[in-house]
Amino acid sequence: MELGYGQDRTQRLMREKVQDKWMDAYAPVRHLDPVLVGIALLLTAIGVVMIYSAKAHVTPETGPALARALATKQLVSFGIGLAAMVLAAVFDYRYFRAYSVVLYLASLIGLAVVLTPLGVEVNGQQAWLAVGGFQFQPAELAKVAVIVALATVLHERREDPGFVTVVLSLVVIGLPLGLIMLQPDLGSATVFLWMAFIMLLAGGVLARYLVGLAILGGVGFMAVIRYGLLQEHQIQRLTAFLDPAGSDARYVYNGEQSMIAIGSGQVFGKGLFNGTQTNLAYVPENHTDFIFTVVGEELGFFGASIVLGLFILLVWRGLRIGMMAKDRFGMLLAIGTVGMLVFQVFVNVGMGIGIMPVIGIPLPFVSYGGTSLIASFVLVGLLLNVHMRRF
Amino acid sequence: MSNNEATSALRLTLVAGVIVALFLALFGRLWFLQVLAGERFAALAESNRVQIVVLEPPRGRILAADGEELVKNRPAQTISAHKRELLNGLGEPRDEQAEKVLARLSQLLSIPVDEIVERMNSRKYSPHRPVPIAVDVPPELIFAVSEHQELFPGIEAETLPVRTYPHGTTAAHLVGYTGEISQEDLEQPQFADYRQGDLIGWAGLEKTYEPYLHGEEGMRKLEVNAKGIVQANLGGREPARGDDLWTSLDLDLQRATERILQEGIVASREIQRDDGRFLPSVAGSAVVLDARDSSVVAIASWPTYDPSEFVGGVSFDYWGWLQDPANQYPLIDRAIQSAYPPGSVFKTVTGAAALEAGIVGPSTPVSCPPSWELGNITFRNWNPRHEGSLDLAGALRRSCDTYFYELAAQQWVRETNQLNETGKVDEILPRVAHDFGFGRTLGIDLPSERSGQVPSRAWRTAYWAEHKDTYCAKAESLPPGYARDINADLCRDGGRWRGGDAVNSSIGQGDVLATPLQVAASYAAIANGGTLYAPRIGQRIVSSEGETVAEFSPEALGRLPVDEAGLAAIRAGLRDVVMHERGTGRLAFTLADFPLDSIPVAGKTGTAELKPKVPYAWFASYAPADDPRYVVVVSVEEGGGGSQTAAPIAARILQAAFGLDVAPFVAGPANVD
Incomplete structure (x- = not known):
């Protein structure tokens, strides 16, 4: 069935027009992208195994139990994610445009509530909400809401991609961004900025505004560093990877240990469950933000390449869906999703291998963390939705 | 619209391009x-995982001839800290956990945290070994650390x-002491x-005997996790x-010799x-050799020191006292x-030299006047009375200076003529x-042995230059007078070897310097029939398994x-x-x-002038004669006459050596040499 996808686009369109004409039964479900779904499932499966491996052998007494508990919770989240994906895919995505305001406001409320005493602080970040024994990160869901909201704005104002559009978009981005910076969650904040830029670019905003925004961003970044809008330790954290020898050991340690873990995996890795850096807990947070160190150490360059390759396939499917989308809204949903995934992969893997600062960003599908996993599946659902209704 | 679509496609291509670039960077x-630098990182991971703890070997013991321990080791309960696990690269506590651990340790040992950290950062300690924080810790504290x-x-x-040191300061100078290896030594092949x-x-x-005593360090490989908690013992090697x-030391005699030397001084x-002044007798030494082969039975040097002060590093105060x-x-x-003018104990050598030169035979009588002239200088015998004519034995017995002056002068004339005639x-x-x-x-097995000095013509010329x-x-610069004339x-x-030099050397004065050990070795040679042995303390090396490694x-x-005949004459004189x-x-x-009747003794007194100091007292002897x-x-430095100060000490050491009752010291006799 998949064979047809390799064929010439025109031929396929013609064939599909014929099908349109003659077959009344072209239900969207027939146009699912099984490759996309397959990749998401595969990455999730790898993630569950890696999460288990990250903790299973840390201590002989409690390790296996802890690892099983984490893997189980991740599998539960996966189940919820699957349901959310179906939900995101079944209703025509164009309805979302109408409800984007509701979604957006809901996410703003979530981000605001997390800052109140209802929120839970973990590792110095007020990023969690506890609801009925379940914890989730509003920022993860806000990513989805912002993609939808921004796509709506850019779609509605597609005939006038000028100043007003840019300002509107900046407002849409700025509100959640500000709330996230209050947590503070530097990682999510950068994800938002990047995603917005990619969407403005893809959304047809005039080039001069894009250049202007890029310059503004650069200057703003310098100002933040120079004039102490960030705290000293945050700046150190951001810049330590550039000069490990000259930086405070506290900020270098994580990056250093994860590089040792990944580098020591060499070509084929030390074998699943056999990573010494992993099992002796030299890399902190290696079930969440540093999950890639487990992949790199235990499966080597070989395994790391497979994981990155799966992401490349995912990105390819996403771009393809964006290009084939029926309208600008669909295209922007797809590009926003792809842009966000790519950025998260790049920063997450990049910080593990010493080319990006250590900022807390999960590896989509793979890192332990329910909200992130569910959000990722919602985005897959949106991609499927756009793809299924491309005619 | 088509333009718009083209732009859109271009932008998507741009996005795709950026994505490709990012992935290329990751790959x-x-x-x-993982591939190019993988081995280096694998090594780093291994050094993370495996911690090598160096186990210091106990040093070998130093034993007396009868097996009694002069130096041994005692186990000291120590609490040590692994620097790498507690401090970061800047020498500060690595993290909150390390701070807590140090705080607990500080409370346990009642040592401020700062002091502990300072100690751990001290360059004195090897980075490969836990830094000792507290030595000789009570068992309950050891338990607190090891069980928790x-x-x-x-x-x-x-x-x-x-x-x-089970016997305290006994044999301190022989045993020596230990300390941490210096940077200069570390660079020696x-x-x-060795390591820092x-x-x-x-x-x-x-x-x-460092190479034998040191032992071989052991090591233990431990698998440790990121918190520094040992996960597994990966084996290793016991030290x-x-x-x-x-050694050849007789512990009892060594102890007695030290005591007698000190009491006598x-x-x-x-x-x-x-x-009217009292003798200063500031310091001294005594050597007891086995007369047959010069192995060392006892050596004492006073004042002495306490080698246990050097254990764990000598204190500033004690070092100051020593210096x-x-x-x-x-x-x-x-x-x-120490090398001193040997004075009259050197006359055995001068006598032998006169025989060797053929100036006299062993029994040739030579006059022993109270004074003796060379040119316009008068040299005096210690005894103002004329002693008649003496042969070599008699000259030694009476320690007649003028006898040796005469022979030295004759020899000097002969050598000077020889030099003038042949140039050699x-x-x-x-x-x-x-x-x-x-x-x-002589090559005794102790460091820093002095060679002393016997002047010759070449030496004189070089010294003068x-x-x-x-x-x-x-x-x-000096005012007119005797000193100025001498210097002029x-x-x-001054480069010329003069008759006066030869005459002074003949009684162990002038520029002759000798260590007590050299005197002892030469008397041992006389005593044993003429073979000079290198004095030695070490007899054999025995491994911890009881195997003799070296002899x-x-x-x-x-x-x-x-x-x-000559040797017999010298021995007769000494007797x-x-x-x-x-x-x-x-x-x-x-x-x-x-009891000279049952144990006859041979010996020689010496009173060495070292003006303006009080003379140095010597006595060299062997027994039974x-x-x-x-x-x-x-x-004895500044001990006056050899018969006054040195001989009484030697007599009592011989009493101890032969198992006799050691007499208490009494007011000494008048000096006779």
Whole structure:
């Protein structure tokens, strides 16, 4: 069935027009992208195994139990994610445009509530909400809401991609961004900025505004560093990877240990469950933000390449869906999703291998963390939705 | 719209391009880390995982001849800290956990955290070994640390071997002491296997026998996790204890010798000199050799020091005390590291030289006047009365200076003529002295042995060349008088070996310098029938399993250049010094109630001038005189006459050596030499 996808686009369109004409039964479900779904499932499966491996052998007494508990919770989240994906895919995505305001406001409320005493602080970040024994990160869901909201704005104002559009978009981005910076969650904040830029670019905003925004961003970044809008330790954290020898050991340690873990995996890795850096807990947070160190150490360059390759396939499917989308809204949903995934992969893997600062960003599908996993599946659902209704 | 679509496609392509670039960056970096630099990171991971703990080997013991321990090790309960697990690269606590651990440790040991951190950062300690924070810790604290490792990750309770001296300061100068290896030593090839923080012998036998005593360090490989908690023992190697050194020392006699030397020196300070002043007797030494092969039975040097002060690093105060000139530098082993004018104990050598030169035979009578002229200078005998004519034995017995002046002067004339005629000269005294063991190191197995000095014509010329400027300057600056004239003379003509030099050398004065050990070795050679041996303390090396690793037999350095008749004459003279009614050394033995009838003693007194100081007292002896077993040499700095101060000490050491009751010190006899 998949064979047809390799064929010439025109031929396929013609064939599909014929099908349109003659077959009344072209239900969207027939146009699912099984490759996309397959990749998401595969990455999730790898993630569950890696999460288990990250903790299973840390201590002989409690390790296996802890690892099983984490893997189980991740599998539960996966189940919820699957349901959310179906939900995101079944209703025509164009309805979302109408409800984007509701979604957006809901996410703003979530981000605001997390800052109140209802929120839970973990590792110095007020990023969690506890609801009925379940914890989730509003920022993860806000990513989805912002993609939808921004796509709506850019779609509605597609005939006038000028100043007003840019300002509107900046407002849409700025509100959640500000709330996230209050947590503070530097990682999510950068994800938002990047995603917005990619969407403005893809959304047809005039080039001069894009250049202007890029310059503004650069200057703003310098100002933040120079004039102490960030705290000293945050700046150190951001810049330590550039000069490990000259930086405070506290900020270098994580990056250093994860590089040792990944580098020591060499070509084929030390074998699943056999990573010494992993099992002796030299890399902190290696079930969440540093999950890639487990992949790199235990499966080597070989395994790391497979994981990155799966992401490349995912990105390819996403771009393809964006290009084939029926309208600008669909295209922007797809590009926003792809842009966000790519950025998260790049920063997450990049910080593990010493080319990006250590900022807390999960590896989509793979890192332990329910909200992130569910959000990722919602985005897959949106991609499927756009793809299924491309005619 | 088509334009719009084209733009859109272009933008999507741009996005795709950026994405490709990002992934390329990731792949490139991964390729570098895992493939190109993978081995380096694998090594880093291994060094993370495996911690190598170096286990210091206990040093070998040093044993007396009967196996009694002079130095051994005692286990000291120690609490140590692993620097790598507690401090970061800047030497500060690594994280909150490390801070908590250090705070707990500080409370446990009552040592401020700052002090602990400072100690851990001290360059004194090896980075490969836990830094000892507290030594000799009570068992309950050791228990607290070892049983609650979860509270003290990175802290270790261990048992370290520590040097201990069961007999206190006994044989301190021989045993020596240990200390941490210095940076300079670490660069030496023989210390290639050593690392910073290792203990090595700094002095004495500890230093000489370092390669045997040190042992082989062990190591333990431990798998540790990121918190520094040991996960598994990966094996390793136990440390191998250093080999034991068996010495020739007689512990009881060593102890007695030290006691007698000290008591004798202190007692001699009661003796009043002719000018009414008391003898200073500031320091001294005593050597007891086995007369048959010069193996060391006992060596004492006073004042002495306490080697246990060096365990774990010598304190500032104690080091200051050791280096204060008022305390006579107790670290110096005066028996081998001090060279003095030997005075009359050197007459055996001069006598042998006269025989060797053929100036006299053993029984040729030579006059012994109270004074003797050379040119316009008068040299005096110690005795203002004429002693008649004496043969060699008689001259030794009476220690007749003028006898030796006469022979030295004749020899000097002969050598000077020889030099003038042929341009070459065979200088008898330096050659014979060398064969008696003077003017050279003997190779005893202790560090820093001095060679002493026997002057010759060449030596005089070289010495003059070096000091000429000083003489000439003094000749200019000093007020007119005797000193100025002397310096003017030396400035003009000081490089010449004169008759006066030869005459002074003949009685062990002038520029002759000898260590007590050299005197002892030369008397041992006389005693044993003419073979000069290198004195030696170490007898054999025995491994901890009881296997003899090395054995050191006596090393003969050569034969004395004296024929049998000559040697017999010298021995007869030395015997008479103590046994003859008119011998210079007799009184010291009779006053000590020494049973000379059953144990005849041979010896020689010496009173070496070193103006303006009070003379240095010497006594060199061996006993029994007919079948010698022990050689005893005593020298006391500024101790006055040899018969006054040194001979009484030697007599009592011989009493101890032969298991007799040791007489208490009494007011000494008048000086007779």
